[in-house]
Amino acid sequence: MSDSPLLIEELQGKFGTVSAQATADGVPLLWASKDTICDVLRYLKTEVDKPYRTLYDLTAIDERVRTNRQDQPDSDFTIVYHLLSYERNEDIRLKVALQDEYPSIPTVTDIWPSANWYEREVWDMFGVTFEGHPHLRRILMPPTWEGHPLRKEHPARATEMGEFELPDEKQDLEQEALQFRPEDWGMDPQGENGDFMFLNLGPQHPGTHGVLRFALQLDGEEILDVVPDIGYHHRGAEKMGERQSWHTFIPYTDRIDYLGGVMNNLAYVLAVEKLAGIEVPERVKVVRIMMSEIFRIASHLVWYGTFAQDIGALSPVFYMFNDRERIFEIVEAICGGRMHPSWFRIGGVAQDLPNGWDNLIREYLDYLPRRLDEYDKMVMRNRIFKKRTQGVGAYTVDEAIEWGVTGPGLRACGFEWDFRKKRPYSGYDQFEFDIPTAQAGDCYDRAVVRIEEIRQSLRIIEQCMNNMPSGPYKSDHPLTTPPLKEHTMEDIETLINHFLNVSWGPVIPAGEAFFGIEATKGNNGYYLISDGSTIPYRVRIRAPSFPHMQMLPLISRRAMVPDLLAILGAMDFVLADIDR
Amino acid sequence: MIQSIHPLIITIGILFVVVNTAALLIWLERRLLALWQDRYGPNRVGPFGLLQVLADMIKIFTKEDWVPPFADKPVFILAPAVIVVAVLMSFAVIPFSPDIWVVDLNIGLLFFLAMSSMGVYSVVLAGWASNNKYSLLGGMRAAAQMLSYEVFMGLSLMGVVMMAGSFNLREIVETQKGMWFFIPQIFGLVVFMVAGIAETHRLPFDLPEAESELVAGYHSEYSGMKFGMFFVGEYLGVTLISAFITTLFFGGWLGPSFLPPIVWFILKTFVFICFFILLRASLPRPRYDQLMAYGWKVMLPLALANLIVTGGIILAIG
Numbered sequence: 016m017s018d019s020p021l022l023i024e025e026l027q028g029k030f031g032t033v034s035a036q037a038t039a040d041g042v043p044l045l046w047a048s049k050d051t052i053c054d055v056l057r058y059l060k061t062e063v064d065k066p067y068r069t070l071y072d073l074t075a076i077d078e079r080v081r082t083n084r085q086d087q088p089d090s091d092f093t094i095v096y097h098l099l100s101y102e103r104n105e106d107i108r109l110k111v112a113l114q115d116e117y118p119s120i121p122t123v124t125d126i127w128p129s130a131n132w133y134e135r136e137v138w139d140m141f142g143v144t145f146e147g148h149p150h151l152r153r154i155l156m157p158p159t160w161e162g163h164p165l166r167k168e169h170p171a172r173a174t175e176m177g178e179f180e181l182p183d184e185k186q187d188l189e190q191e192a193l194q195f196r197p198e199d200w201g202m203d204p205q206g207e208n209g210d211f212m213f214l215n216l217g218p219q220h221p222g223t224h225g226v227l228r229f230a231l232q233l234d235g236e237e238i239l240d241v242v243p244d245i246g247y248h249h250r251g252a253e254k255m256g257e258r259q260s261w262h263t264f265i266p267y268t269d270r271i272d273y274l275g276g277v278m279n280n281l282a283y284v285l286a287v288e289k290l291a292g293i294e295v296p297e298r299v300k301v302v303r304i305m306m307s308e309i310f311r312i313a314s315h316l317v318w319y320g321t322f323a324q325d326i327g328a329l330s331p332v333f334y335m336f337n338d339r340e341r342i343f344e345i346v347e348a349i350c351g352g353r354m355h356p357s358w359f360r361i362g363g364v365a366q367d368l369p370n371g372w373d374n375l376i377r378e379y380l381d382y383l384p385r386r387l388d389e390y391d392k393m394v395m396r397n398r399i400f401k402k403r404t405q406g407v408g409a410y411t412v413d414e415a416i417e418w419g420v421t422g423p424g425l426r427a428c429g430f431e432w433d434f435r436k437k438r439p440y441s442g443y444d445q446f447e448f449d450i451p452t453a454q455a456g457d458c459y460d461r462a463v464v465r466i467e468e469i470r471q472s473l474r475i476i477e478q479c480m481n482n483m484p485s486g487p488y489k490s491d492h493p494l495t496t497p498p499l500k501e502h503t504m505e506d507i508e509t510l511i512n513h514f515l516n517v518s519w520g521p522v523i524p525a526g527e528a529f530f531g532i533e534a535t536k537g538n539n540g541y542y543l544i545s546d547g548s549t550i551p552y553r554v555r556i557r558a559p560s561f562p563h564m565q566m567l568p569l570i571s572r573r574a575m576v577p578d579l580l581a582i583l584g585a586m587d588f589v590l591a592d593i594d595r
Numbered sequence: 596m597i598q599s600i601h602p603l604i605i606t607i608g609i610l611f612v613v614v615n616t617a618a619l620l621i622w623l624e625r626r627l628l629a630l631w632q633d634r635y636g637p638n639r640v641g642p643f644g645l646l647q648v649l650a651d652m653i654k655i656f657t658k659e660d661w662v663p664p665f666a667d668k669p670v671f672i673l674a675p676a677v678i679v680v681a682v683l684m685s686f687a688v689i690p691f692s693p694d695i696w697v698v699d700l701n702i703g704l705l706f707f708l709a710m711s712s713m714g715v716y717s718v719v720l721a722g723w724a725s726n727n728k729y730s731l732l733g734g735m736r737a738a739a740q741m742l743s744y745e746v747f748m749g750l751s752l753m754g755v756v757m758m759a760g761s762f763n764l765r766e767i768v769e770t771q772k773g774m775w776f777f778i779p780q781i782f783g784l785v786v787f788m789v790a791g792i793a794e795t796h797r798l799p800f801d802l803p804e805a806e807s808e809l810v811a812g813y814h815s816e817y818s819g820m821k822f823g824m825f826f827v828g829e830y831l832g833v834t835l836i837s838a839f840i841t842t843l844f845f846g847g848w849l850g851p852s853f854l855p856p857i858v859w860f861i862l863k864t865f866v867f868i869c870f871f872i873l874l875r876a877s878l879p880r881p882r883y884d885q886l887m888a889y890g891w892k893v894m895l896p897l898a899l900a901n902l903i904v905t906g907g908i909i910l911a912i913g
Contacts, residue, residue: 214728220810323879325807326807329628330631399799399878399880403881580808
């Protein structure tokens with residue numbers, strides 16, 4: 016973060032009104048005004064030395080009931096722009112204070128096309144209007160929804176919303192809202208040679224891996240345009256975060272990228288620890304890495320099998336689910352749970368490793384590489400498979416960076432970037448592993464990268480197994496949840512602390528922190544705001560699948576319907592990760 | 596001795612056996628796929644799960660037989676019957692053994708080709724009559740795929756016809772006494788097999804119903820026994836193509852005399868049926884345009900070349 020003071024000075028010199036705010040995570044945070052924000056962003060993206068080319072996240076905060084807002088300008092709603100520069104390996108966060116009940120702000124879609132969905136989400140969730148946005152409609156909530164869920168006055172539970180009724184008029188209205196009109200989706204119903212065919216694909220379709228819907232504009236089987244319709248898996252995880260204690264929110268994170276298991280816990284827990292200033296013992300770091308990598312393999316195996324099935328191969332998915340089942344046996348032995356063990360804790364993990372854990376892992380390390388070689392022969396070297404995936408859905412590094420692609424999708428275009436290597440967290444710098452890359456950026460290369468990642472994860476797990484440090488499995492920090500119990504029966508302060516932390520949950524100091532990790536699908540980040548209470552004031556989950564899905568129309572145009580399914584399969588998204 | 600049996604009994608017998616084979620194939624395919632995919636498959640109903648087929652039949656017959664209100668009703672109902680009838684008709688010309696056949700047509704092979712062309716109608720009509728976009732796409736794919744693969748299916752068999760000097764299937768089998776045709780006609784066999792899979796639209800050529808793309812393709816809207824007819828039609832098709840491979844290239848009922856001819860025929864056919872199922876377990880699905888390109892750019896020239904070379908050699912020897 017060496018350049019950041021210089022940058023802040025530079026920006027203050029150029030745009031005047033910019034002021035800085037301290038954060039717990041060390042990411043430079045600047046306040047800009049509504050009038051200058053577009054210029055500042057454009058400057059940061061295009062003109063500044065070593066530019067911030069990725070709009071990593073765009074979200075909002077409803078500040079109206081927040082109490083701890085020292086050194087911050089007055090604001091009812093704050094828009095947060097989170098930019099990422101690969102050249103600098105640095106982030107920057109910009110905030111804009113908005114006053115009003117339903118404020119508005121200029122759009123930045125002309126600077127980053129990827130701002131489109133983010134701005135729609137902010138409009139949908141907070142009711143902030145983006146002036147000049149090309150298509151400002153609801154994105155996660157149904158079109159007939161009343162209110163904006165992440166506003167503080169919006170109820171968080173159905174029981175607070177009054178009885179549900181569906182009179183005939185309302186039903187008619189809802190059905191009317193479901194009518195498909197190409198114009199509403201930004202598509203032209205007619206071409207030069209007559210009407211186009213519009214195909215509704217999903218939300219229930221065997222190829223979409225969940226409740227995802229597309230409107231396809233077709234000319235024969237060729238795709239002229241495709242518009243994803245998301246939100247069917249929206250469960251309001253961010254809203255739930257605002258009523259769960261810091262501790263009890265952990266299980267909700269498991270279900271964001273529901274194939275990633277404890278990997279989700281890691282991003283959240285690391286963000287909370289940053290906010291609370293907790294340092295965890297070495298053993299905790301290594302155990303966390305080991306479990307996360309185990310889940311990376313589990314997630315990639317599911318992707319491998321389902322991708323092969325999307326291409327039409329029936330058998331691979333059974334083999335890969337078998338292998339995943341063996342992983343779950345290990346996870347179950349260690350964590351007690353299988354898909355969603357919710358096993359990480361603030362300041363540690365839930366229990367120590369059980370006796371004999373290393374034997375289970377050693378067996379698996381012997382087992383999987385042979386299977387992977389076999390799958391290479393069966394899937395990756397199959398000629399039909401290659402023909403279906405090579406050259407399909409390709410994008411360049413620049414496009415990937417522009418649209419906020421992270422993870423294997425980015426590395427498949429030849430850009431060697433892995434947050435585990437470039438910004439080592441939780442002790443990843445202690446491990447030897449390679450960053451697999453590929454060059455073409457097409458569906459096949461995305462597969463190549465993921466499969467090599469499985470092998471690299473095995474390497475990391477082996478190193479964890481051979482070098483597992485001894486020591487405690489949770490930190491002795493007072494905010495560790497649940498706190499250490501050893502001395503509770505000896506001195507009253509420890510007992511009270513333990514009692515409060517377990518019954519109310521920890522009180523995390525006011526402030527804000529962001530933490531992003533290299534999750535299974537890409538960079539998964541948690542942006543947490545604490546108001547000095549037992550519950551978060553705002554939980555922002557930046558999920559990798561969201562920008563990936565936004566990019567789909569760009570890479571699917573002029574492809575054929577089967578290609579679309581190949582592209583979806585290679586993208587490796589999870590609906591809960593898109594909708595949260 | 597067997598010739599004295601009333602032809603009607605033979606006809607009914609063959610019909611019975613063929614239809615039951617198709618039903619049994621459902622069980623066989625599910626068990627074999629399961630075996631290759633590290634799982635069990637149906638193993639609960641009856642010994643080895645054999646009665647699963649019966650249970651499925653009971654279910655499928657008692658299911659609500661729903662015709663979508665937006666469908667073209669007469670065509671929608673007719674379509675599944677066409678495929679079953681067309682395929683069953685083809686069985687009439689197959690000589691199962693020196694003594695068992697239904698009709699001894701001089702143009703048996705042409706009759707088979709004609710009937711397999713009829714099968715296309717079933718799929719196309721089903722796709723059209725369903726009035727569903729997925730079905731329509733499936734039907735369109737089927738029309739393009741089956742029509743083009745039919746062209747060289749016919750051509751691939753002409754080598755056999757030249758060598759046998761007859762369209763009569765019994766005579767074709769008889770001429771293979773010296774050497775089974777799969778040796779001189781290996782390219783014909785390859786082309787015919789590929790075309791045969793395409794005709795029965797099974798993986799890797801199951802584009803008309805590609806489940807990860809078109810949900811269920813041309814039969815998306817079908818339920819109950821109408822769906823069952825497509826299903827049975829598909830398995831009958833597999834049996835038919837396998838029987839024809841046996842007849843045309845592997846000497847039909849011919850074989851060492853320690854087994855009766857009919858057993859040889861059944862054994863050979865069974866091997867090819869298993870091969871079909873193995874293909875389904877192991878291959879992904881090409882894209883529609885790739886399939887067409889493969890057909891017209893690889894298979895058709897291959898069939899033609901085979902025809903020319905065979906003709907030339909016969910001319911030179913003859």
